[in-house]
Amino acid sequence: MWCLSMSVESEKLRKERAKRLEIAIRGGRPDRVPYWSFVSYFAARYSGITYHEFDYDYEKNLQALIKVAQDFDFDALGTLGGGVGIIFPPVFVEEHFDLMPQLFLFFGTVHDILMDKYTKWAGRELGVNTPSQIAYIDMPYMKEDEYDEFAKDPVEFMSKKLIPRVFRSLSDPASPRAYGALIKLGIEIAKINQYTAKLMNETIKLGYPQILLMPIFIGAPLDFIADVLRGHTYTMIDLYRRPEKVMKAIESVIDLNKKIIKKGKELWDRIPPEVKSLFDIQIPIQFIPLHLNEMIPPKFFKEFYWEPFKIIIDELVKTGTIVWIFYEGNFTPFLEYILELPKGKTISYFEKSDLRKAREVLGTHTVIMGGISAAHFIHGTPEKVFEEVCKLLNDVKEPGGFIYSGTGISIPNESKPENVKASIEAVKKCSVYP
Amino acid sequence: MSSPRKDVDYTQLLRERKERLEKVYLNKRPDRVPFVPFPSVAWVAKFVGVATYDLCFKYDVMVDAGVKMVNVFNIDGIDSTPLFLPALDLSLMIIAFADYPDMAMNFSFLTEPMHDILRDRYSRWPGRELPLDAEPQFYGGEFMKPEEYRYLAEKPIEFLNEVVIPRIFEAIKKPNSPEAYVAWIKAGIEVQKYLEASMKIGMEASKAFPTFPMAFSVKPLDYISDHLRHPTNLMLDLYRRPDEVLRAVEVITDITIKFQHKVIPPLVDMAQKVFGTPIVMAGFPLHLNAMLPPKLYNEFYWPSLKKVLIDAINLGAIPFIFFEGDHSPHLETILELPKGKAYGMFERTDLRKVRKVIGDHIAIGGGISTTIFAFGSREKVFEEVCKLLNDVKEPGGFVFTGTGVAFPPGTKIENIWVAVEAVKKCGVYP
Numbered sequence: 088m089w090c091l092s093m094s095v096e097s098e099k100l101r102k103e104r105a106k107r108l109e110i111a112i113r114g115g116r117p118d119r120v121p122y123w124s125f126v127s128y129f130a131a132r133y134s135g136i137t138y139h140e141f142d143y144d145y146e147k148n149l150q151a152l153i154k155v156a157q158d159f160d161f162d163a164l165g166t167l168g169g170g171v172g173i174i175f176p177p178v179f180v181e182e183h184f185d186l187m188p189q190l191f192l193f194f195g196t197v198h199d200i201l202m203d204k205y206t207k208w209a210g211r212e213l214g215v216n217t218p219s220q221i222a223y224i225d226m227p228y229m230k231e232d233e234y235d236e237f238a239k240d241p242v243e244f245m246s247k248k249l250i251p252r253v254f255r256s257l258s259d260p261a262s263p264r265a266y267g268a269l270i271k272l273g274i275e276i277a278k279i280n281q282y283t284a285k286l287m288n289e290t291i292k293l294g295y296p297q298i299l300l301m302p303i304f305i306g307a308p309l310d311f312i313a314d315v316l317r318g319h320t321y322t323m324i325d326l327y328r329r330p331e332k333v334m335k336a337i338e339s340v341i342d343l344n345k346k347i348i349k350k351g352k353e354l355w356d357r358i359p360p361e362v363k364s365l366f367d368i369q370i371p372i373q374f375i376p377l378h379l380n381e382m383i384p385p386k387f388f389k390e391f392y393w394e395p396f397k398i399i400i401d402e403l404v405k406t407g408t409i410v411w412i413f414y415e416g417n418f419t420p421f422l423e424y425i426l427e428l429p430k431g432k433t434i435s436y437f438e439k440s441d442l443r444k445a446r447e448v449l450g451t452h453t454v455i456m457g458g459i460s461a462a463h464f465i466h467g468t469p470e471k472v473f474e475e476v477c478k479l480l481n482d483v484k485e486p487g488g489f490i491y492s493g494t495g496i497s498i499p500n501e502s503k504p505e506n507v508k509a510s511i512e513a514v515k516k517c518s519v520y521p
Numbered sequence: 522m523s524s525p526r527k528d529v530d531y532t533q534l535l536r537e538r539k540e541r542l543e544k545v546y547l548n549k550r551p552d553r554v555p556f557v558p559f560p561s562v563a564w565v566a567k568f569v570g571v572a573t574y575d576l577c578f579k580y581d582v583m584v585d586a587g588v589k590m591v592n593v594f595n596i597d598g599i600d601s602t603p604l605f606l607p608a609l610d611l612s613l614m615i616i617a618f619a620d621y622p623d624m625a626m627n628f629s630f631l632t633e634p635m636h637d638i639l640r641d642r643y644s645r646w647p648g649r650e651l652p653l654d655a656e657p658q659f660y661g662g663e664f665m666k667p668e669e670y671r672y673l674a675e676k677p678i679e680f681l682n683e684v685v686i687p688r689i690f691e692a693i694k695k696p697n698s699p700e701a702y703v704a705w706i707k708a709g710i711e712v713q714k715y716l717e718a719s720m721k722i723g724m725e726a727s728k729a730f731p732t733f734p735m736a737f738s739v740k741p742l743d744y745i746s747d748h749l750r751h752p753t754n755l756m757l758d759l760y761r762r763p764d765e766v767l768r769a770v771e772v773i774t775d776i777t778i779k780f781q782h783k784v785i786p787p788l789v790d791m792a793q794k795v796f797g798t799p800i801v802m803a804g805f806p807l808h809l810n811a812m813l814p815p816k817l818y819n820e821f822y823w824p825s826l827k828k829v830l831i832d833a834i835n836l837g838a839i840p841f842i843f844f845e846g847d848h849s850p851h852l853e854t855i856l857e858l859p860k861g862k863a864y865g866m867f868e869r870t871d872l873r874k875v876r877k878v879i880g881d882h883i884a885i886g887g888g889i890s891t892t893i894f895a896f897g898s899r900e901k902v903f904e905e906v907c908k909l910l911n912d913v914k915e916p917g918g919f920v921f922t923g924t925g926v927a928f929p930p931g932t933k934i935e936n937i938w939v940a941v942e943a944v945k946k947c948g949v950y951p
Contacts, residue, residue, distance in 0.1 A: 186707065257702075267624035277710045277717075
């Protein structure tokens with residue numbers, strides 16, 4: 088009987104949380120502000136495992152996340168597996184598109200197999216308790232005189248040149264090392280899929296709503312050039328020295344992304360109803376983290392960064408997708424630009440931007456998402472956290488369309504658990520809409 | 522789904538089965554002859570009531586069928602999991618991936634989902650090239666030109682990976698293309714799903730039947746014949762370019778031995794620590810053996826095979842040699858193997874003759890005529906099995922396998938049950 092009442096309780100809780108979150112995502116005014124958290128190594132520290140174990144051991148990772156899900160009362164729990172993402176270049180646009188959502192990989196096991204130069208991992212190149220990170224070893228992966236070649240046929244370029252350069256295991260594509268690495272990658276993907284299914288089952292049991300995201304990964308075109316091909320420094324130099332080449336490459340990335348969006352929506356539409364019904368929130372949501380937004384010199388921002396990005400947003404919005412954009416760093420000086428995006432179709436998640444200012448400038452044009460400074464979670468006291476969260480919520484929760492994320496980077500790895508708990512209490516107390 | 526009967530002590534049965542099989546594979550004399558059945562994939566599909574295609578393609582169907590088979594056959598008189606593998610041999614990769622033994626092991630078989638993805642030209646499958654209820658077939662083909670023997674001998678790994686693999690697998694035609702990258706990854710996903718399904722069946726089976734670790738190895742001349750040249754062409758090569766064939770065989774033999782050195786010792790260790798058994802099998806299903814006259818067999822086939830078999834034995838494995846067709850002309854060569862260290866299953870060789878020629882030199886196995894086993898009357902099956910057992914079971918080291926091959930789809934279940942009765946009656950050692 089206890090089990091039965093437990094599951095009824097958790098289902099009720101899940102529906103309540105899902106409703107709250109969905110109303111906020113659509114820009115509305117739920118009963119109170121939803122708390123949507125993203126948890127990474129915080130879970131490792133909280134459950135007493137190393138960062139390395141969190142990145143490499145699916146079962147330990149799972150148990151750590153379940154413990155957090157159990158002990159903290161968030162409205163939604165976002166997780167990405169291990170520490171840092173490895174993107175396998177999107178060469179699968181024409182055929183086997185269904186593989187794409189499975190190729191955004193967040194575990195060190197994948198790094199060991201592919202030996203990518205994009206990342207460094209806890210317990211490998213780094214200490215066992217150092218967060219895995221983007222490394223860009225031997226950048227650039229595309230030479231300065233290869234822009235034209237890339238622009239002409241990005242898929243061909245990525246297949247023949249980029250992949251062998253970035254993934255040490257694939258440096259000779261017709262070798263047993265490469266064949267074996269790809270097969271192993273497949274084997275690992277199957278294991279990761281099992282992990283994901285298990286995590287979903289467990290969090291459903293604990294009353295966490297499940298959100299079905301768009302099955303693609305996509306970004307701002309200039310970010311793609313910087314993150315995947317040229318590196319940030321070289322991209323900046325290129326903007327001065329060969330802007331027309333950069334622009335041609337951007338156009339190519341836009342075309343590629345248009346195809347990805349089209350195929351992604353088709354894939355979304357083909358998800359069988361019995362699978363979709365497992366998810367509480369079935370709005371196609373596309374997450375896009377912006378990287379260069381804050382670093383790029385203002386004279387290039389509009390033409391090279393923002394306008395191409397807007398084309399991607401428009402493409403996504405056309406398919407009925409809500410675009411959830413992470414503005415890295417401090418985007419406060421550029422806030423007005425967001426008014427150019429379609430109204431009511433985006434969630435703007437700010438890392439260090441001033442949220443009060445954002446509300447003032449943006450009003451209800453976009454859903455706003457964010458939190459207090461990460462320093463409060465790491466170094467502060469529960470009282471101070473409570474106070475800061477309440478102040479923030481009082482200032483920005485009205486007139487609705489606000490999602491609280493903890494801090495600008497959600498739950499920092501080194502957060503004190505009591506501070507995280509205090510933030511949850513604060514949300515419950517100070518975010519109720521009258 | 523059937524479940525085990527409540528009134529039987531299954532731990533006791535399991536203990537007896539393990540002891541019986543261990544003894545027999547070590548060429549000793551157990552309490553009675555063990556019955557190790559080998560159903561074909563198509564037979565299992567028909568028995569559990571699904572299309573062979575579904576059994577080859579859907580992992581949940583595979584698991585359900587496996588669990589049902591384990592439970593239905595968990596009766597006294599059956600001694601081993603009625604193993605059916607909806608997979609074909611892809612030992613091509615054992616040599617191609619020789620430097621990566623874990624991959625060589627995980628990728629030495631081909632399933633129907635993998636066939637769909639890699640689009641190999643080796644095999645034909647139900648619901649694809651074959652009718653829905655057909656047994657999967659390995660056809661092989663010509664993927665190496667006669668003048669390329671020297672590449673195989675000089676740079677075997679490069680040649681296999683750069684030239685042969687793109688020829689065999691349509692999807693790997695261009696190894697640095699998106700199609701090729703995707704195909705390998707997707708094939709890997711299917712490998713894992715298949716291994717998970719096998720593991721689930723294995724877990725169920727291990728409650729009733731003993732587990733002996735097994736690895737398939739390479740028969741050097743078969744390797745060239747099955748995977749590279751096709752038997753018809755190989756026969757010509759033996760006359761036209763014998764030296765080149767022998768050189769290539771030698772190279773493949775060396776790589777096989779290296780592979781065995783990497784793979785067998787960990788299995789021996791696992792057998793002892795995990796399964797508590799000294800038995801580790803190394804699988805050698807022979808193909809060309811019955812096609813070759815003794816002169817060619819002795820010159821081109823046997824020396825390399827013998828070398829590989831003895832190596833496997835020295836590493837602690839028991840070679841499980843399947844002698845396809847009629848092996849009568851070559852029986853004496855078996856005497857060149859160390860005594861009591863291998864197990865030979867015979868497809869169509871007269872077992873009485875085998876006994877006469879090799880005595881108790883290695884453990885042997887086989888059964889009665891396939892036609893009688895599958896379609897004969899119950900009385901006839903009982904009579905034939907008893908006659909066979911009376912003639913060959915002594916002095917020990919004999920495994921009854923029903924018939925010499927995986928039993929065909931039409932095989933009557935009552936004939937299997939009557940064979941069980943016959944084994945229990947006539948297979949007991951005094």
